[in-house]
Amino acid sequence: MKTVSPALLASFSTITAAFTSRLGGISKAPYTDANLAFHVGDNPEDVVKNHDLLADKLAYNRHSLIHMHQIHSDRIVIVDETLNFDTPPECDALITNRSNTPLMVMSADCTGILIYDPIHKAIGAVHAGRSGALNTILPKTIDAMNQTFGSHKEDLCIVLGPSIGGCCYEINETIASECEEKGYSCALRREDKKLFLDVNTILLMQLKRLGIEKIEVIQECTSCHHERYFSYRADKQHTGRIAGVIILR
Numbered sequence: 001m002k003t004v005s006p007a008l009l010a011s012f013s014t015i016t017a018a019f020t021s022r023l024g025g026i027s028k029a030p031y032t033d034a035n036l037a038f039h040v041g042d043n044p045e046d047v048v049k050n051h052d053l054l055a056d057k058l059a060y061n062r063h064s065l066i067h068m069h070q071i072h073s074d075r076i077v078i079v080d081e082t083l084n085f086d087t088p089p090e091c092d093a094l095i096t097n098r099s100n101t102p103l104m105v106m107s108a109d110c111t112g113i114l115i116y117d118p119i120h121k122a123i124g125a126v127h128a129g130r131s132g133a134l135n136t137i138l139p140k141t142i143d144a145m146n147q148t149f150g151s152h153k154e155d156l157c158i159v160l161g162p163s164i165g166g167c168c169y170e171i172n173e174t175i176a177s178e179c180e181e182k183g184y185s186c187a188l189r190r191e192d193k194k195l196f197l198d199v200n201t202i203l204l205m206q207l208k209r210l211g212i213e214k215i216e217v218i219q220e221c222t223s224c225h226h227e228r229y230f231s232y233r234a235d236k237q238h239t240g241r242i243a244g245v246i247i248l249r
């Protein structure tokens, strides 16, 4: 399976972190090739096989992987020994300080975010689309890591994975008004009579306000590059999911 390792996290021998692409799996159209989500209509046996390919590549036990039943919320779950691969919690962020417990966030245009605190040895995986970003799920997760593990925000290394860019994410006036009311006008772009939103701009503003500087953004737009990534919009909704994975060794 074809993956990208974010440079910001690659220097730490204490973790493994990667984002998948849609390449190198075994799913059939419209989920070609490397779909990792069970809820999109793909053959479950193919999805399990794709998970096994990824687990082999990143050297973890697939059964210990925790993924999420993502609901565009601001709900955060602290991962403990009660969870496993077959019991994805309903939430949009996972945090843990448990070793050999891979955390996974899935996406197809939304931003998957990986967080590492090298001082307190804690990790997080966050799903932020427009709704999650506007509901401040990322600052809330950072706060939860502080409350739970004592993580200091200035120590955190944060990577925003491949997502739809302001080049392609068209929105309506109602959503644009909500963004303006919440102080995110600079994430909006008007072109002729169309409106576009760049969700990563919102996320980066939130991180900047917290004084967080160790940030990497994987800039590729999933819609522009839907031959390489799943894109809910470019693929007309019938598509698979890529993933971000982080593992504390």
Ligand SMILES: [Zn+2]
Pocket: 164, 165, 166, 167, 168, 169, 221, 222, 223, 224, 225
């Ligand atoms: Zn684009």
